[in-house]
Amino acid sequence: MNLKELSLKLGLSPTTVSRALNGYPEVNEATRERVMAAARRHNYHPNTRAIRLATGRAMAIGHIVPVSTKHEIVNPIFADFIAGAGETYTRAGYDLLLSVVSDQDETRTYRSFKSRGAVDGVIVHAPSADDPRIAFLTEIGMPFVVHGRATGATAPYAWLDVNNRRAFRRATDFLLDLGHRRIALINGLEYMDFAIRRRSGYEMALAERGLVLDPGLMHSDEMTESYGYRSARNLLALPDPPTAFLVSSMIPAIGVRRAVEERGLKLGRDISLITHDDELSYLRNGEDVPIFTATRSSVREAGRLAAEMLLELIATPDMTPPTRLLEAELMVGLSTGPARTLP
Amino acid sequence: MNLKELSLKLGLSPTTVSRALNGYPEVNEATRERVMAAARRHNYHPNTRAIRLATGRAMAIGHIVPVSTKHEIVNPIFADFIAGAGETYTRAGYDLLLSVVSDQDETRTYRSFKSRGAVDGVIVHAPSADDPRIAFLTEIGMPFVVHGRATGATAPYAWLDVNNRRAFRRATDFLLDLGHRRIALINGLEYMDFAIRRRSGYEMALAERGLVLDPGLMHSDEMTESYGYRSARNLLALPDPPTAFLVSSMIPAIGVRRAVEERGLKLGRDISLITHDDELSYLRNGEDVPIFTATRSSVREAGRLAAEMLLELIATPDMTPPTRLLEAELMVGLSTGPARTLP
DNA sequence: AATCAATTCCAAACCGCTTTGGGTTTCTCA
DNA sequence: TGAGAAACCCAAAGCGGTTTGGAATTGATT
Numbered sequence: 001m002n003l004k005e006l007s008l009k010l011g012l013s014p015t016t017v018s019r020a021l022n023g024y025p026e027v028n029e030a031t032r033e034r035v036m037a038a039a040r041r042h043n044y045h046p047n048t049r050a051i052r053l054a055t056g057r058a059m060a061i062g063h064i065v066p067v068s069t070k071h072e073i074v075n076p077i078f079a080d081f082i083a084g085a086g087e088t089y090t091r092a093g094y095d096l097l098l099s100v101v102s103d104q105d106e107t108r109t110y111r112s113f114k115s116r117g118a119v120d121g122v123i124v125h126a127p128s129a130d131d132p133r134i135a136f137l138t139e140i141g142m143p144f145v146v147h148g149r150a151t152g153a154t155a156p157y158a159w160l161d162v163n164n165r166r167a168f169r170r171a172t173d174f175l176l177d178l179g180h181r182r183i184a185l186i187n188g189l190e191y192m193d194f195a196i197r198r199r200s201g202y203e204m205a206l207a208e209r210g211l212v213l214d215p216g217l218m219h220s221d222e223m224t225e226s227y228g229y230r231s232a233r234n235l236l237a238l239p240d241p242p243t244a245f246l247v248s249s250m251i252p253a254i255g256v257r258r259a260v261e262e263r264g265l266k267l268g269r270d271i272s273l274i275t276h277d278d279e280l281s282y283l284r285n286g287e288d289v290p291i292f293t294a295t296r297s298s299v300r301e302a303g304r305l306a307a308e309m310l311l312e313l314i315a316t317p318d319m320t321p322p323t324r325l326l327e328a329e330l331m332v333g334l335s336t337g338p339a340r341t342l343p
Numbered sequence: 344m345n346l347k348e349l350s351l352k353l354g355l356s357p358t359t360v361s362r363a364l365n366g367y368p369e370v371n372e373a374t375r376e377r378v379m380a381a382a383r384r385h386n387y388h389p390n391t392r393a394i395r396l397a398t399g400r401a402m403a404i405g406h407i408v409p410v411s412t413k414h415e416i417v418n419p420i421f422a423d424f425i426a427g428a429g430e431t432y433t434r435a436g437y438d439l440l441l442s443v444v445s446d447q448d449e450t451r452t453y454r455s456f457k458s459r460g461a462v463d464g465v466i467v468h469a470p471s472a473d474d475p476r477i478a479f480l481t482e483i484g485m486p487f488v489v490h491g492r493a494t495g496a497t498a499p500y501a502w503l504d505v506n507n508r509r510a511f512r513r514a515t516d517f518l519l520d521l522g523h524r525r526i527a528l529i530n531g532l533e534y535m536d537f538a539i540r541r542r543s544g545y546e547m548a549l550a551e552r553g554l555v556l557d558p559g560l561m562h563s564d565e566m567t568e569s570y571g572y573r574s575a576r577n578l579l580a581l582p583d584p585p586t587a588f589l590v591s592s593m594i595p596a597i598g599v600r601r602a603v604e605e606r607g608l609k610l611g612r613d614i615s616l617i618t619h620d621d622e623l624s625y626l627r628n629g630e631d632v633p634i635f636t637a638t639r640s641s642v643r644e645a646g647r648l649a650a651e652m653l654l655e656l657i658a659t660p661d662m663t664p665p666t667r668l669l670e671a672e673l674m675v676g677l678s679t680g681p682a683r684t685l686p
Numbered sequence: 687a688a689t690c691a692a693t694t695c696c697a698a699a700c701c702g703c704t705t706t707g708g709g710t711t712t713c714t715c716a
Numbered sequence: 717t718g719a720g721a722a723a724c725c726c727a728a729a730g731c732g733g734t735t736t737g738g739a740a741t742t743g744a745t746t
Contacts, residue, residue, distance in 0.1 A: 012726090097439065100425070371695090393731070396734095
């Protein structure tokens with residue numbers, strides 16, 4: 001059932017039927033009703049391909065999942081972020097186009113999105129400092145919203161981020177208040193912008209109390225469980241081990257816990273741990289009382305909001321790029337306590 | 344730059360240019376070269392929307408991420424499965440359309456995919472027993488491959504699955520051989536087909552040794568960390584607690600470990616645990632020696648293979664539906680040992 | 687040299703919708 | 717009653733490709 005057939009059945013022109021269905025004013029309300037009813041009855045849905053060609057809009061948003069050829073990691077954060085964004089798209093009648101490409105092909109994919117007219121905009125994931133994608137997308141005129149920020153960008157651009165620096169500064173302060181002085185930082189890859197900001201928050205808090213940084217306590221890598229475990233095991237084996245850990249995600253935090261318990265120590269009593277918690281749906285931080293003390297910010301909600309910002313930007317191309325900074329809550333759980341010197 | 348402009352520049356008709364680029368034989372090789380070179384030089388990419396309308400093919404595959412309104416869980420397996428499938432699509436020039444819909448809207452989404460002509464085929468995730476989607480998709484003539492199987496389907500359909508029954512039977516046998524008699528099963532939701540098969544494997548192994556099932560040892564729920572923790576904590580508090588756990592995924596297994604250690608027990612010594620391991624990229628089961636003894640099967644590889652099957656099915660519509668059964672390896676790790684009676 | 691086949695290219699139709707630019711009716715008001 | 721405005725509807729021209737059905741040219745064959 002297509003437009004022509006439907007209009008034939010109704011004894012109207014395709015023009016009128018199209019207008020009736022799309023809510024244009026130049027059609028009689030009675031006629032509109034009749035058309036609507038017929039469309040429903042015959043289960044008519046306009047062909048997406050034709051709409052897209054005719055309007056020049058793709059009615060789709062692109063997300064690129066970069067798969068690093070080095071470590072082959074699929075960021076577990078994506079699933080929830082995309083679920084959030086997807087809810088927004090579905091509501092607005094947009095499709096979500098997911099492209100899995102090796103990281104060095106990313107700009108090629110953006111270019112192809114553009115020249116093929118496959119999407120109306122994109123979300124940029126996991127920005128690094130001075131991320132080249134921002135200038136590139138601006139240049140080719142592709143609307144975008146960055147999930148995170150990219151220190152070093154000159155021109156304004158649209159972004160949505162968590163206040164990572166403040167969150168980690170507060171978390172560090174909290175540990176310092178508990179008497180901890182040797183605090184390890186188990187961070188993400190430090191070319192990532194979020195990791196840079198978190199480290200900066202950590203450093204600021206220490207500096208404020210006149211403490212010197214110990215580079216030996218600062219680790220940085222892809223945020224897997226194994227990484228958390230390995231880091232913590234090595235750190236706990238030091239002659240002067242840390243009494244607290246500040247961790248960038250629940251997943252390495254679980255690895256840290258494994259190392260701590262393997263050593264016969266107990267979190268919250270012998271060792272303190274604060275992690276960032278993205279509220280991943282399958283990895284809730286406990287049910288009533290949080291397992292880990294955590295800086296908390298829902299990545300799913302971030303996805304919803306970023307998608308809304310992008311759709312708005314597409315609808316109003318020459319608006320000033322919207323930005324939004326979310327604050328993370330500091331939730332006290334069972335993994336922190338006063339500093340104790342280890343036996 | 345579009346086809347008409349390019350053909351004008353070349354002094355050829357759009358027909359010839361199109362044919363040259365698409366490898367049709369009725370064009371001079373010299374001309375083809377010339378066209379190819381010009382296309383590259385002017386960075387010409389045919390407009391996807393126009394191709395889709397003209398050919399009637401969507402050049403896209405749909406994946407539906409059902410978000411249960413009850414528990415709001417995003418299956419963490421998706422991320423890796425989709426990454427695998429996405430690799431195949433990218434290589435074949437297909438797009439991946441992701442739709443996030445609440446579970447009761449799923450068939451509506453399939454219908455809309457069909458009538459809008461948005462995709463050429465779909466992957467069906469997480470089938471339940473007698474999954475209605477299979478009959479439905481067959482009826483509307485939408486090519487599909489099921490990731491998993493649906494006991495109870497009558498007509499043949501395309502699927503790719505892990506031999507869950509055999510895997511869990513072997514795992515149970517392994518525990519029995521170690522002397523365990525009270526083995527808890529921490530399963531996924533039991534309307535899911537994979538969970539039914541795993542349970543069946545577990546039951547078969549017990550029955551074979553003449554052991555009676557204890558329903559009190561069998562839990563079933565959405566596979567989150569909290570669920571694993573809660574189940575294990577309750578089970579370990581029983582007067583006659585299990586000495587071993589058989590778990591459906593790494594994520595609840597981590598919860599089980601938390602409960603075990605909280606009780607001051609040690610995995611592999613006091614309590615044995617075998618989990619299924621999907622080889623999630625961010626949650627590797629240890630680096631050299633597996634943390635958990637596990638039945639292992641890469642879900643990412645499954646994604647790659649399922650996508651290949653689907654593309655094949657789309658290219659050859661009246662082939663008999665392909666099927667593929669993957670065997671899981673049983674990897675011995677540090678979480679299993681001979682049965683010990685607890686103090 | 688005439689004939690037939692193969693090669694090479696093109697004009698025009700088509701995919702299914704939106705949108706422009708009128709053309710009729712009907713209504714309003716002097 | 718006639719003019720102008722408003723309301724309602726339509727034919728036709730896109731959107732940017734692919735594909736059909738020739739036409740013109742070249743080559744091979746007798």
